[in-house]
Amino acid sequence: SSGINAEYGGPHECANRTARNHERAIISCSYNFASFGAAVRKKKMTADKKTTEVGVMIQNTFEAAVMLEKFPKSQIDIYVQVLQGDGGERCVAINATTLALINAGIPLKDYVCACAATVFQDSVLLDINNLEESYRGPLFMLAVMPQTESIVQLQLDHRLHNDHLDKVVRETIQGCRDIKVLLDRQVKEWTVEAAAAYEIKPRV
Amino acid sequence: MATRLSINEIRYIIDGVEQDFRTDGRAAEDYRHVELESRVLPNTNGSARCKLGKTEVLVGIKAEVVDVDVHAPHIGKLVITADCSAVASPKFVGKGSEALENDLTNILSFIYHSTETLPLKELCILPGKSCWQLNVDVLFVQCGGNLFDVASIALKAALHNTTLPKVRVSGEGIEMEMEVADDPYHVWKLDVSNWPICITLYQIGCSFAVDPSEEEVACSEGYVHVGVLPSGDVSSMEKSGAGNIDPTVLLEMVEVGVRVGEDIHNQLDKQLEAEKSLAKL
Numbered sequence: 001s002s003g004i005n006a007e008y009g010g011p012h013e014c015a016n017r018t019a020r021n022h023e024r025a026i027i028s029c030s031y032n033f034a035s036f037g038a039a040v041r042k043k044k045m046t047a048d049k050k051t052t053e054v055g056v057m058i059q060n061t062f063e064a065a066v067m068l069e070k071f072p073k074s075q076i077d078i079y080v081q082v083l084q085g086d087g088g089e090r091c092v093a094i095n096a097t098t099l100a101l102i103n104a105g106i107p108l109k110d111y112v113c114a115c116a117a118t119v120f121q122d123s124v125l126l127d128i129n130n131l132e133e134s135y136r137g138p139l140f141m142l143a144v145m146p147q148t149e150s151i152v153q154l155q156l157d158h159r160l161h162n163d164h165l166d167k168v169v170r171e172t173i174q175g176c177r178d179i180k181v182l183l184d185r186q187v188k189e190w191t192v193e194a195a196a197a198y199e200i201k202p203r204v
Numbered sequence: 205m206a207t208r209l210s211i212n213e214i215r216y217i218i219d220g221v222e223q224d225f226r227t228d229g230r231a232a233e234d235y236r237h238v239e240l241e242s243r244v245l246p247n248t249n250g251s252a253r254c255k256l257g258k259t260e261v262l263v264g265i266k267a268e269v270v271d272v273d274v275h276a277p278h279i280g281k282l283v284i285t286a287d288c289s290a291v292a293s294p295k296f297v298g299k300g301s302e303a304l305e306n307d308l309t310n311i312l313s314f315i316y317h318s319t320e321t322l323p324l325k326e327l328c329i330l331p332g333k334s335c336w337q338l339n340v341d342v343l344f345v346q347c348g349g350n351l352f353d354v355a356s357i358a359l360k361a362a363l364h365n366t367t368l369p370k371v372r373v374s375g376e377g378i379e380m381e382m383e384v385a386d387d388p389y390h391v392w393k394l395d396v397s398n399w400p401i402c403i404t405l406y407q408i409g410c411s412f413a414v415d416p417s418e419e420e421v422a423c424s425e426g427y428v429h430v431g432v433l434p435s436g437d438v439s440s441m442e443k444s445g446a447g448n449i450d451p452t453v454l455l456e457m458v459e460v461g462v463r464v465g466e467d468i469h470n471q472l473d474k475q476l477e478a479e480k481s482l483a484k485l
Binding site: 005006007030032034035036077079081083084085086 | 245246247248251262264265266285287289290291297339341343345
């Protein structure tokens with residue numbers, strides 16, 4: 001089971017003036033593994049190519065989902081740290097970031113739910129763990145905005161036969177819809193808790 | 205992490221500590237509520253999460269078989285690394301946390317480097333050849349004052365539930381071979397009854413206190429780390445921070461440190477014993 005901490009910072013003034021955009025906010029994302037996070041211990045988590053790439057991927061995903069026009073000339077920081085990696089860390093990172101942004105009150109166009117899948121002996125397996133990933137079958141990751149079912153992010157590693165493509169996409173989107181139900185439940189719990197402090201009972 | 209306080213707030217905090225009644229109502233020797241959770245990371249050999257006030261620490265221990273140190277061929281190794289997560293503060297992204305991490309790593313390594321007090325002999329597999337190396341990674345998820353004490357409590361709890369696979373040694377002389385057990389239930393645990401805890405005493409005004417909040421740390425000048433064993437003995441001591449400490453005050457500090465340390469050891473050991481009855485391993 002994978003565990004991830006996601007925290008957001010901002011919106012605050014852009015640290016890098018050259019990167020500043022007059023019409024919308026920019027997102028900066030930092031993604032790394034804790035030393036004990038990977039199956040084989042990594043001594044010091046310096047930014048290597050893989051983690052930078054995942055950081056950029058998360059950044060691109062949320063640039064599509066966050067209403068950036070509301071915060072011109074600002075910067076939103078996202079920090080993701082993997083405490084335990086057991087497969088599907090990128091998906092967990094995206095789901096955790098969605099919850100962090102909602103918790104922070106950043107306006108989003110829709111939830112962003114991510115799910116990973118593989119194909120094994122003609123059947124689609126959703127939410128694969130480390131062991132299943134190491135099998136070297138096709139690794140298909142999808143990040144979706146569930147209401148419009150528009151795909152925000154798609155990544156495929158290794159080889160996938162064209163015949164399986166349709167099936168995999170359909171089942172992964174269903175997986176993302178299932179995740180949305182769970183995220184939604186958590187958000188409603190928070191809302192009820194927060195409203196209770198003001199003695200309001202929200203309609204959820 | 206640097207808090208901005210007005211002169212009056214600083215005066216108020218210092219006066220509180222000197223009169224043994226701090227801003228949150230505690231006496232100088234009182235700790236805040238400690239929350240401890242063990243075995244939080246299944247893919248490590250041992251782990252614990254400790255929360256004290258606003259400070260939250262996650263300790264993960266991973267063991268590997270390495271060659272022995274030439275200067276100490278009959279004992280195992282313990283390598284402690286401290287890490288400040290970017291999640292704790294935006295200042296810790298990239299290289300921002302290096303200075304603090306080095307400080308934390310050095311102090312924690314110092315508390316736990318005494319070969320007489322720590323049963324590192326248990327970690328030796330083949331004397332002169334191979335031993336276990338415990339890689340202890342301390343991750344600070346949130347920093348809210350009193351980082352060293354929380355880290356050492358979490359460390360002791362993590363070591364308590366660390367399981368190492370049994371190793372079968374066969375052959376003689378140069379032909380000695382070792383076989384690490386594959387079975388996840390064929391394990392043994394370390395004896396943590398004699399591992400120290402770090403108690404840090406901060407000098408605030410003319411008096412001193414344990415477990416300060418961030419604001420109290422900002423008002424302090426100088427602090428002393430005391431490594432306290434469950435028996436009440438002191439295994440190590442170090443003074444840090446800028447500021448002078450009077451020798452008589454230092455003796456008092458160590459006395460209080462030992463008293464508080466013994467108390468924490470008792471409470472911690474009770475909880476760890478209770479946890480043993482819950483776990484199957």
